[in-house]
Amino acid sequence: MNSHTSNKPNTRKAIALISGGLDSALAAALVKSWGIEVIALHLTSPFGCTEEAQRVAKDLSIHLIIKEKGESFVDMVKSPKYGYGSQMNPCVDCRIYMFELAETTRLEQNADFIVTGEVVGQRPFSQNKAAMNLIDKISAMESKILRPLSGGNLPPTEPEQKGWIQRQDLFKFSGRGRREQLALAQKLGVRVYSSPGGGCLLTEKAFSQRLRDFYSYPTYKNSVEKMAQATLLRLGRHFRLSKDTKAIIARTDRENEELKSTWKKIGCFYFEPQNFTGPSAIAMGQLNQESKTQVVSILARYGRKTVSEPYTVETFSNQNSLETSSEFLSVTTPAQEEILNQWRVGIT
Numbered sequence: 001m002n003s004h005t006s007n008k009p010n011t012r013k014a015i016a017l018i019s020g021g022l023d024s025a026l027a028a029a030l031v032k033s034w035g036i037e038v039i040a041l042h043l044t045s046p047f048g049c050t051e052e053a054q055r056v057a058k059d060l061s062i063h064l065i066i067k068e069k070g071e072s073f074v075d076m077v078k079s080p081k082y083g084y085g086s087q088m089n090p091c092v093d094c095r096i097y098m099f100e101l102a103e104t105t106r107l108e109q110n111a112d113f114i115v116t117g118e119v120v121g122q123r124p125f126s127q128n129k130a131a132m133n134l135i136d137k138i139s140a141m142e143s144k145i146l147r148p149l150s151g152g153n154l155p156p157t158e159p160e161q162k163g164w165i166q167r168q169d170l171f172k173f174s175g176r177g178r179r180e181q182l183a184l185a186q187k188l189g190v191r192v193y194s195s196p197g198g199g200c201l202l203t204e205k206a207f208s209q210r211l212r213d214f215y216s217y218p219t220y221k222n223s224v225e226k227m228a229q230a231t232l233l234r235l236g237r238h239f240r241l242s243k244d245t246k247a248i249i250a251r252t253d254r255e256n257e258e259l260k261s262t263w264k265k266i267g268c269f270y271f272e273p274q275n276f277t278g279p280s281a282i283a284m285g286q287l288n289q290e291s292k293t294q295v296v297s298i299l300a301r302y303g304r305k306t307v308s309e310p311y312t313v314e315t316f317s318n319q320n321s322l323e324t325s326s327e328f329l330s331v332t333t334p335a336q337e338e339i340l341n342q343w344r345v346g347i348t
């Protein structure tokens with residue numbers, strides 16, 4: 001590893017974007033090893049987030065700021081200016097979005113520059129040199145973003161031009177290999193990071209199908225409902241019963257709880273089995289007796305019954321002014337697999 005050459009104490013401050021993965025943890029650790037104060041910034045996504053960032057920051061002994069990518073992020077993903085990758089991952093727009101939030105944080109924290117763990121050529125869509133240049137220019141932070149893992153192969157940025165860091169301290173990593181990163185992790189004592197591949201849901205096919213459905217047939221009436229429904233995309237089994245009606249069935253006890261607590265916050269329907277064991281569900285949009293019975297038949301399919309009576313489910317509604325009303329509905333036959341497959345959105 002190269003060593004920082006200046007003997008003067010470094011009084012600079014950097015904001016390091018950390019995802020929870022190895023590369024961003026390494027970049028933050030490296031800059032910290034040069035005597036620069038590093039503040040970690042983790043941006044949570046409404047589509048799912050990692051708790052690894054907290055453990056990473058703790059392991060590196062650096063202060064962590066967590067900010068949410070809000071409704072404007074959900075709207076950006078619907079129609080990104082620079083298009084999608086292989087699924088609904090708008091990586092160029094996403095990075096511009098993240099850099100803009102990082103820049104706001106840099107100004108708030110009176111920091112000098114921004115650090116990322118990007119490696120040239122690691123992601124063909126957003127981490128090639130041309131894309132990096134474009135992203136820096138558009139986010140108006142050209143030369144403020146330091147990529148210490150690949151910076152030895154990139155044009156000098158402001159921290160280097162101003163002498164806060166030295167070119168020989170920058171690495172020249174490129175491509176998808178991880179051997180060099182793992183060796184550097186060992187040298188820097190970076191032990192905590194999430195495993196590769198546990199990454200962004202927007203790159204996954206099944207999740208992207210759900211997301212497309214969410215944008216194509218909105219069942220929300222306001223921002224709160226929109227964000228709550230966006231958050232639900234990552235959990236449960238999703239069924240599109242008509243263009244106006246969607247149901248989500250829990251897969252675990254934790255998801256049961258999450259669906260119930262979401263139902264309490266937004267106007268929709270909640271379904272709870274009465275005489276059989278099985279998951280709960282929520283349904284959004286327009287529900288008539290037929291669609292409510294369809295939801296009951298889906299719950300019956302995933303439930304277990306020991307009595308000979310029909311499957312009975314209590315259905316709660318808080319759609320009108322959040323006042324709760326309830327009714328009991330029953331079916332004798334669970335939904336058939338071929339019908340379920342017609343309704344299913346994004347197999348999980």
Ligand code: SF4
Pocket residue numbers: 089090091092094095126200201202203
């Ligand atoms: S992989 Fe996901 S989080 Fe990363 S830049 Fe692309 S869309 Fe954004």
